[in-house]
Amino acid sequence: MPTTTFNPAVHGFRFDNRFVNVIVSLPGKGTVRTSGRCGGMAYAALDYYARDRPAPTFLPTPPARVPPDGHPLADYLLTRQIESFRNPSALRFISWTLFPDDGLPFAKGVRKWTADEVTQLKKSIDRGDPVVVGLIGARSLSDVGRRNHQAVAFGYQLVPGGVDVQIYDPNTHGTTSLLRWRKGESEVHASNRPTRPWRGFFVHGYDAKVPPKKAG
Numbered sequence: 001m002p003t004t005t006f007n008p009a010v011h012g013f014r015f016d017n018r019f020v021n022v023i024v025s026l027p028g029k030g031t032v033r034t035s036g037r038c039g040g041m042a043y044a045a046l047d048y049y050a051r052d053r054p055a056p057t058f059l060p061t062p063p064a065r066v067p068p069d070g071h072p073l074a075d076y077l078l079t080r081q082i083e084s085f086r087n088p089s090a091l092r093f094i095s096w097t098l099f100p101d102d103g104l105p106f107a108k109g110v111r112k113w114t115a116d117e118v119t120q121l122k123k124s125i126d127r128g129d130p131v132v133v134g135l136i137g138a139r140s141l142s143d144v145g146r147r148n149h150q151a152v153a154f155g156y157q158l159v160p161g162g163v164d165v166q167i168y169d170p171n172t173h174g175t176t177s178l179l180r181w182r183k184g185e186s187e188v189h190a191s192n193r194p195t196r197p198w199r200g201f202f203v204h205g206y207d208a209k210v211p212p213k214k215a216g
Helices: 038-050 072-087 088-099 110-126 142-146
Strands: 021-028 030-035 131-134 147-158 162-168 177-182 200-203
Touching: 038 072, 038 131, 038 147, 072 088, 088 131, 088 142, 088 200, 110 131, 110 147, 110 162, 110 200
Parallel strands: none
Antiparallel strands: 021 030, 131 147, 131 200, 147 162, 162 177
């Protein structure tokens, strides 16, 4: 089983991705909010991995489920979330969302695009490099930020007809989840969300950054 030295129990965070982001406050209208910092958590996990450092062992104090805004770790994850969407490959969250699974006369579509990405993912892991993956679940622009996702792929196993990809999913901390890709199938099943398969996934670009020393 080709794998890297990335370990979700070491380089992943000790809490699930339950962030609520206040985008803007409108006088008399309340606040505009989004949910989650999966991209920030995926990027940051690789930042710690690249420096051969474990992720901070911060544990939220109930009833809080994540570090509060203003905490160095929460702020770092928000910064990395924004930077993940500034990476040029993030445009695929939109283009893949809008394309059908089986393609159009002028483009392959999500299913065949994913098959191409599987090849790239395996090459990266064969070199010992874990990668961020963008997971596509949305089918409309209004769902781009709600039904798409990011995770870290760090190993794979060849199986009849396809591959099982080992991932650190920020939504389910402390465990290794599996993406089950099979050639010819239009859905990618995930072990940590068995009733909600993904449409496909791609290797998301990543630029390393030095994480803050005092974030735990």
